[in-house]
Amino acid sequence: MKTVLNLSVAALVLARSIYLYAGDDYEEHGHHVSSVAAKPMTQRDKSAMALYTKECGSCHFAYQPEFLPKRSWDKTMNTLDNHFGTNATLDPADHKTIQGYLTTHASKSDRMTGMGGEVAIRISETPNFKREHREIPQKMVTQAEVKSFANCTACHTKAAGGSYREREVRIPNYGSWE
Incomplete structure (x- = not known):
């Protein structure tokens, strides 16, 4: 029984490691999201x-x-x-x-x-970037608090850590992106 439990724990750890380092793609709120994993x-x-x-x-x-x-x-x-x-x-x-x-x-x-x-x-010229940002009105990007798409951290609250999930987006003067 102990061997089976240890193998199960090892399998879970391995599965979690693969998820963390694979740059896994997933769907969030009907939108394709690419996580960038280190x-x-x-x-x-x-x-x-x-x-x-x-x-x-x-x-x-x-x-x-x-x-x-x-x-x-x-x-x-x-x-x-x-x-x-x-x-x-x-x-x-x-x-x-x-x-x-x-x-x-x-x-x-x-x-x-x-x-x-x-x-x-x-x-910002890559097709993946364009696809992920296609619905964002230009006025949200060109405002003083954002300035351009190159300023990831203006909206992506966890960009420095490599997370670009939609639920973590806060557009200055507009709020959450849903």
């Missing part, structure tokens, strides 16, 4: 993520690497001299560390990005 990280990855958050997050939200495939992060990192109109070049060692972090944890398929052969550098 992959297990080494201490080196954690240091690289801290550097990424410090360097890139000082100007904008430090997007989870899973939002774009490797080729998109490579293109972004290799054009930092003109990063959306700003020179965002980095020290060579920091550049290598951040690029390694982003490409290691990038989307392995087009499931999240839906880009096919295209190389997007704006997450």
Whole structure:
């Protein structure tokens, strides 16, 4: 009996781990939602993520690497001299560390990005992003408290932790998105 119970507990732990790290898609209120789940990280990855958050997050939200495939992060990192109109070049060692972090944890398929052969550098231009945000009126996005779709944390209350569930969306001056 004890062996069966231990196997059952082990199966539940394994199932929960698969859910947490699979980037599982599910339906919520009739809308398709993609959860972005972090992959297990080494201490080196954690240091690289801290550097990424410090360097890139000082100007904008430090997007989870899973939002774009490797080729998109490579293109972004290799054009930092003109990063959306700003020179965002980095020290060579920091550049290598951040690029390694982003490409290691990038989307392995087009499931999240839906880009096919295209190389997007704006997450807001990916088909998955457009599909998930298609019903949001422009006036909610262009208001001073949000400014643009690039400002994830303005509405997604748990975006920094990688959660983009619909029930966690609070649009400034409008409230919950239901």
